[in-house]
Amino acid sequence: MTNRLKLVTWNINSVRLRMPIVERLLAEVQPDVLCLQETKCPDANFPEKAFKAAGYDHIAINGQKGYHGVATVSRLPLSNVEKREFCQMGDSRHIAVDVELAGQAVRIHNFYVPAGGDEPDPEKNDKFDHKLKFMNEMKDWLTGPETAKPAVLVGDLNVAPYEHDVWSHKQLLKVVSHTPIETELFEAVRESGNWLDAMRQFTPMEEKLYTWWSYRAKDWSKADKGRRLDHVWVSDPLKSAIKSTEVLRDARGWEKPSDHAPVVADFEM
DNA sequence: ATGGCGTATGGAATACGA
Numbered sequence: 001m002t003n004r005l006k007l008v009t010w011n012i013n014s015v016r017l018r019m020p021i022v023e024r025l026l027a028e029v030q031p032d033v034l035c036l037q038e039t040k041c042p043d044a045n046f047p048e049k050a051f052k053a054a055g056y057d058h059i060a061i062n063g064q065k066g067y068h069g070v071a072t073v074s075r076l077p078l079s080n081v082e083k084r085e086f087c088q089m090g091d092s093r094h095i096a097v098d099v100e101l102a103g104q105a106v107r108i109h110n111f112y113v114p115a116g117g118d119e120p121d122p123e124k125n126d127k128f129d130h131k132l133k134f135m136n137e138m139k140d141w142l143t144g145p146e147t148a149k150p151a152v153l154v155g156d157l158n159v160a161p162y163e164h165d166v167w168s169h170k171q172l173l174k175v176v177s178h179t180p181i182e183t184e185l186f187e188a189v190r191e192s193g194n195w196l197d198a199m200r201q202f203t204p205m206e207e208k209l210y211t212w213w214s215y216r217a218k219d220w221s222k223a224d225k226g227r228r229l230d231h232v233w234v235s236d237p238l239k240s241a242i243k244s245t246e247v248l249r250d251a252r253g254w255e256k257p258s259d260h261a262p263v264v265a266d267f268e269m
Numbered sequence: 270a271t272g273g274c275g276t277a278t279g280g281a282a283t284a285c286g287a
Contacts, residue, residue, distance in 0.1 A: 013275080013276070013286085014275090014276060014277080017275095017276075017277095038276095038286085040276070040277065065277085065278085066276090066277050066278065066284095066285095067277080067284095067285075067286095115285080115286055115287050116287080117285090117286090117287090118287085127285095158286095158287070171271085172271085175271065175287080176287065177287055212287075214271070214272065214273095214274080214286095214287075215272090215273095215274040215275050215286095216270085216271075216272040216273050216274045216275090217270090217271095217272085217273080217274090218270090218273075223270095225270095225271075227287075229287075256275095259274090259275080259286085259287085
């Protein structure tokens, strides 16, 4: 029986293209569970063999052709796999599993929230409307019984909620991911389930904290115009178990990188 | 200079990301 759990969440931006750095992460960080988003891979083409060769025998996938897609791979057995559809769009944006930690089931939700397009107006922009509707469904679902159990919610939530989750609060107030309509709804989702923003437990609110840097910057690290779009939330019954979180910024500079960095969360019961 | 790039699809040019 294990009483420790190391979990990584990572928007991989094509799992097939990125297997070399996924394997590097698994070897160097050795997580128990890896939650991936934007796999961009139909289930039939998911690189299961490579994960199994790396010791990750337990694989739960919810993929589709070309876009979106989430996967949770694990060294520990996974049970009660659930793939929830939001907004009746047929999109692959969620998968949940249970792992056993210290004899208890821990629910792990893996999300890829819609990006929302460019124009932050639901009247003019269907993608932004979809994003808001998606978050409203999350708010209605991720409360009560869903959060009464030990649970972790991770993924690319595509919202940078706080001032120091973006490189310039003032310049991003009208940019999708940091508009007040999104950040307020995001907080309402989190609070409706009494979820803990674990990353901000370990990094003070006044300190800049990013998980994503655009591909377009000439020198992403020097410009450092990042946003915290990836998150680790912990339900109330699991709050005492979260011991640390860390953004693996270095991975943003690896060979053929994703534009998101992995986030590690360590639990001990 | 928050898009200057990158990915999937399909086999060139377009959609999408955030």
